[in-house]
Amino acid sequence: MSTDDTAPADLFPPDTAEGQPLSSRNANRPQRPDSDAFRAFMAEGWAASSSDLPAESPVAAHAARRRRAVSERFPGERLVIPAGPFKVRSNDTDYRYRPHSGFAHLTGLGLDHEPEAVLVLEPVDHGAGDDGGNHTATLYFRELAGRDTAEFYADARYGEFWIGSRLSRAQVTAQLALETADLGELEVAITKDAGVPAIGGTGIRLLREVDLNADALVDTSRINTGVDLEKADALDAILAEALSELRLVKDAWEVEQMEAAVAATVNGFHEVVRTLPRAMTHPRGERVVEGAFFTRAREEGNDLGYDTIAASGNNATTLHWIRNTGDLRAGELLLLDAGVEAESLYTADITRTLPINGTYTEIQRKVYQAVLDAADAGFAAAQPGVRFREIHLAAVTVLAENLDRWGLLPVSLEEALADEGQHHRRWMPHGTSHHLGMDVHDCAQAKRDLYLDGVLTEGMVFTIEPGLYFKAEDLAVPEEYRGIGVRIEDDILMTSDGPVNLSAALPRDPDDVEDWMAGIWGSTGE
Template sequence: MNDDDVKQTSSRSQRPASQAFKDFMGSRWAPASGEVPARDEAAGFAAERRGRVSAHFAGERLIIPAGPLKTRSNDTDYRFRPHSAFAHLTGLGTDHEPGAVLVLEPREDGGHDAALYFKPMAGRDSEEFYASARHGEFWIGPRPTLEDMEARLGISARDLDEFPAAAGKDAGVTGIRVVREADPQADAVVEAARSEHGVDAEQARTHDAALGQLLSELRLVKDSHEVSELRRSVAATVSGFEDVVRALPAALEHDRGERLIEGTFFARARLEGNDLGYDTIAASGSNATILHWIRNTGRVSPGELLLLDAGVEVDSLYTADITRTIPVSGTFSAQQRKVYDAVLSAADAAFAVVRPGVRFREIHAAAVRVLAEHLDAWGLLPVSLEEALSAEGQHHRRWMPHGTSHHLGLDVHDCAAAKRELYLDAELEPGMVFTIEPGLYFKDEDLAVPEEYRGIGIRIEDDVLVTEDGYENLSAALPRTTDDVEAWIRRVQG
């Protein structure tokens, strides 16, 4: 039993401490099945990704932690989610493995050998089996053995206790890079080894940052397995949106209708996936003008619009990110339809420019120009259209302050550490997956617009895959036009 377990249980535990109890707890258990698990579907893809990383850092030891468990309240932890770089390079999703570390050990030929250090299943004759609330099989269920993990991933698996020695080996000769802030204990091990061998701390941190950046950039173009997982997450998310539409009548009758909607979608996320990809935005009425409204404490009232921004994270940890703005009573008012159609036109304009070779920033430019044109036609801009669109103007951004697109994958805002020239300034390539999500948000207190606009917030967001000659809208199964949305509500609600 480790120190954490002692701290968490000593003040309330009534577990017997007698040797008789320990002997009895360690006996008469059926043997483990001994069945060797099959190779994970993602293992080959993860190996190819590691090879791409290896090519950039010949002769250096690379350390990618999964991260530790995080305390939620006293002696309870949040559900574990590994660091995205760790998940990408191992193929492990869901709850594998708290405290684990992937190490890429350099070879003389310039390549690397991969080893996974983690805490394997303890034997049923050990005290840890029944006494460790964080690691014991009695408490948290079956855990893999070293042999299990080697079979699944096709790489060497070693006990986590061996990691400090392996991480610091020859630190004065072999360069070491670590994904920083993923796991404080791994950082401490590396820092200690560097200090002992006189490694320049500032230079080492610069090298660490370069590793983190490269691992983020590695995910800009998805391989076929990643695309397949994103398709699964989108399909589950579509089902969750239909669940919400079915739940709208009940939400209209509840004091916290937004919470009912949030819970409805969460049920689908847990049923078909691992969790939510991010906190659901279930914003009804004027709450839809608050860009990151995740409190979801409001009512859902007849005649209002519901802005639902939600995504299912599947077991591999890939997530969708979709938004639809839905009339809760089944039909749009004339004013709601007017604003919605403007946002849809902006989205369509953004889709129209997507193809290989186009710069990522051009998607946003196309969308906001159409929004500005509508705002100008409605008489809302305080200056001319061209002045508003100029770098010195940007008046239209009062009502559309966010970007139109972001990359999508293991993180809902994927690849965020990538260099600017590989993100905003990059040319689109087949395999890139990102969102298109223009919106217009007229707050209740916005005196710069006529009263009929106030309280209307609309966003339409789809997940887009760049193909060899254009794009595929991965979320096309959800309706986008006002007529189609209304027909969809009628169909789903029966």
């Protein structure tokens, strides 16, 4: 019988394990010994875990001030902010753990600390809480099981034998100046006295869709106590909004973290340029570029802040090109959009568009200069007291003027710039700026009047990233433009004296870019 004629049932092996529960099937792989002798031997003979208390982290005082701000906003309500659980990548393997940014911001915990942890702000009398606030804060998390337990060696997700040691509750309290409790006590902490505030219950606000178990626990409590779920969901949304808005202005510690992330990212770009000659010989040169940057991100930081865009040639006209499967050809451009995430979880976000062989062609330089002029116009517009949206307007106006001068606009410049026109946006369809911090697109849940319509304030960190994208299949432009995508992106700190370009160490001027690349290669790059 040919394979095409094989009956579907014949593709399955005989079923010989009908009695094995599905929940135990993943245990087939480890082939762990399970004898009494083994369990007894594994439970003894281990050195004691360190009980030394760490020094208080520099972030602790900043996190406490952030919690105090939230406490002032929501007096009398119990606030529940989960870190989130592990996320499954495939079957029984998880993605590298990262807590929710709102949780990390209020606790100071970064890296891969305390999956499933939950921060609870418990309401107390006005001014009787932590630091004179209206709440006391407690971090609930799962402490590592002792080495005399089976979890130590048998649990691949939580056991120390598998994932390494973690801080004890006492050590976390010392490091973060934050009270801790066992995760097993969370249900009582969330549900006690919960109910409708109008009849004496304690209202709960939850950072939703972070931890399904926390969602279920709070929702069940609300159902049992007669809370209107639709109204409660609306209150939860306001909490998420507030936590996002709390990150609009960075404190001094956060700025230091941003500066460190940017410095590591600049080093990553240097590494990419060093790798370009090899990348040009590889059928997946974009992957070589991606790998070079990732190596630097893991060496100097925690991880990538987002998937690297290593887009060459026409791929650079795809705004979020992260497949990175293309080759690199001399005479074309490489658009590299990448950022290192620091161990504190703050990330940079920088883009440079590089000539792959080290020299811009005349038409590439023409497009590049227009984008650079737009970026400079956005930077000049970014002044304290100016609305955030003015950065975008200044940058795209310069782009429109260049497109008009090149004869590419189908209407007059005035018609294109009018709200009912916007023809120039065909080649620049995205926004010019976004806030930056723990999330690459930080503060995304903030209200419009505090984000797009917000006023630039000292301590804000944001990007300026205009671009022009002429797709190879775009028949609205002359052939010489097609397949050219250029974006220039820098990370900006607003100070009382005006904007500061945190990523200025990375060359932007086309001549400087060529000189920089040639200097790394030790030749002209040709």
